[in-house]
Amino acid sequence: MPGPDARASVEAIFREERGLLLAALVRRFGDLDLAEEVASDAIEAALVHWPAHGVPPSPGGWLMTTARRKAVDRLRRDRAYAARLAVLQVEAERAAPAPPPGTDGGLPDERLQLFFTCAHPALAAEDRTALTLRCLAGLTTPEVARAFLVPTATMAKRIVRAKHRIREARIPFRVPGPDELPARLPGVLQVVYSIFTEGYAAARHDLAEEAVRLARILRRLLPDERETAGLLALVLLTHARRDARVGADGGLLLLDEQDRSRWDRTLIEEGRGLAEAALTGGPPGPYGVQAAIAALHDEAPDVASTDWPQIVALYDVLHALTPSPVVALNRAAAVAMRDGPEAGLALLDGLAGEPRLRGYHPYAAARADLLRRLGRLPESAAAYREALGLCETAAERVLIRRLLDAVEASG
Amino acid sequence: MKYMLLMNSAPADSAEEAEAQSVCEFSDWMKFDEQIQGAGVVVASHALADMTTATKVRVTADGERVITTDGPFAEAREVLGGYYVIDVPDLDAALDWAARCPGARDGSVVVRPVTDEY
Numbered sequence: 001m002p003g004p005d006a007r008a009s010v011e012a013i014f015r016e017e018r019g020l021l022l023a024a025l026v027r028r029f030g031d032l033d034l035a036e037e038v039a040s041d042a043i044e045a046a047l048v049h050w051p052a053h054g055v056p057p058s059p060g061g062w063l064m065t066t067a068r069r070k071a072v073d074r075l076r077r078d079r080a081y082a083a084r085l086a087v088l089q090v091e092a093e094r095a096a097p098a099p100p101p102g103t104d105g106g107l108p109d110e111r112l113q114l115f116f117t118c119a120h121p122a123l124a125a126e127d128r129t130a131l132t133l134r135c136l137a138g139l140t141t142p143e144v145a146r147a148f149l150v151p152t153a154t155m156a157k158r159i160v161r162a163k164h165r166i167r168e169a170r171i172p173f174r175v176p177g178p179d180e181l182p183a184r185l186p187g188v189l190q191v192v193y194s195i196f197t198e199g200y201a202a203a204r205h206d207l208a209e210e211a212v213r214l215a216r217i218l219r220r221l222l223p224d225e226r227e228t229a230g231l232l233a234l235v236l237l238t239h240a241r242r243d244a245r246v247g248a249d250g251g252l253l254l255l256d257e258q259d260r261s262r263w264d265r266t267l268i269e270e271g272r273g274l275a276e277a278a279l280t281g282g283p284p285g286p287y288g289v290q291a292a293i294a295a296l297h298d299e300a301p302d303v304a305s306t307d308w309p310q311i312v313a314l315y316d317v318l319h320a321l322t323p324s325p326v327v328a329l330n331r332a333a334a335v336a337m338r339d340g341p342e343a344g345l346a347l348l349d350g351l352a353g354e355p356r357l358r359g360y361h362p363y364a365a366a367r368a369d370l371l372r373r374l375g376r377l378p379e380s381a382a383a384y385r386e387a388l389g390l391c392e393t394a395a396e397r398v399l400i401r402r403l404l405d406a407v408e409a410s411g
Numbered sequence: 412m413k414y415m416l417l418m419n420s421a422p423a424d425s426a427e428e429a430e431a432q433s434v435c436e437f438s439d440w441m442k443f444d445e446q447i448q449g450a451g452v453v454v455a456s457h458a459l460a461d462m463t464t465a466t467k468v469r470v471t472a473d474g475e476r477v478i479t480t481d482g483p484f485a486e487a488r489e490v491l492g493g494y495y496v497i498d499v500p501d502l503d504a505a506l507d508w509a510a511r512c513p514g515a516r517d518g519s520v521v522v523r524p525v526t527d528e529y
Binding site for chain 1: 412500501502503506524526
């Protein structure tokens, strides 16, 4: 009888193979719905066969063969669908001829084109994230729904709509050419980074880890693009602090409250190497620069001895690359560490008119912190109260509540 | 796959006003039309006369024809000035043509796939 170990190892393989399988099937049939359907069928078949007969020597090849057989059956039953797909296939070939089939029998890695389809600019931002989680991270629809904190039915509808759009508007499954890549790659990186920040803000390690996994895949698929190194470095160097950044009360801890011995040295080492690669051999990109900032934090023994002048300089570079009020806010906080709270507060007050910062709790919280350090406690408490009303996650709320209580107690 | 490129621009009361508002010259349109026709992807295309010549017809529930011959069009942010129907492999190719169209600089170009469901 198959034991629980066999079942667990089978599921672990699927986690890794599902994205590969799906991408290869999309390449083969040019249709995401059919690919998803027969990928699920093949995985179900494997769940029956493998625990009983053992995992085949080439699990990917077995899954692909099974899925293709299921697809042929499906197309035989539905002639109209088959005819439609045949037209799709001819036109797809016209746009991007298929590479010669691999000879080693393993699954060719076709995931890159799926990344670009899922992150296509003709899809709404939230649809890009949902599709990427589903098609490339291999999450089920209920899991994607949980990631977004929406009901499963809502997410299912959203995914169906996004897939309908891909099919009807014929958003292609193809990797953009070298001339388009600079315009398209940031969109793909943005999707992965937004999955990470979503998980990070809510202290949800599972979601953050999905993003790390996706960033690793992208890095492997596009090793010559320095920003893929930058993104992976950034998420690793940030994720390295995961165990130290949540307190016993479930609230986030500030950088100067974290026990740095609990930062993950292995991830930091890996991230530093990648950050270096990201910043070598050409002009820096925004992810590489943010990774360098994260690395400076990770390397410092404490907040006081952190290289703040260097961090301010990097924020200047970042602001030149991607000017935004949020970057200006982070720069102001770094200036406050370098030159004192007064200088930082002057910069923050200069940003008061920015619409994007009005409902953004880190802005109010940063002001509250500097006001507190300047001894202006009633103003600080007012700013913390404003921040408290703007928090989006429980972990943030617990932190701001604690800081507010402390200011009120000393005021 | 067929796509319709709908070229929209800010409303103008006359051809002269339309020309004054636009950043693209007539020669830009000529050049673009030559390129897209030369690529052999155009199925149909027309430019429309300005909005002052438009007539709107509605039929009410009890069958009465309501004909509106002039504005107010000023409240429309953008009006349709012309279209192309092109046959290209996928949305990326259609978006590429849309981006090269002078209409994308003077206003916007909406890309709509032509459905084969009807």
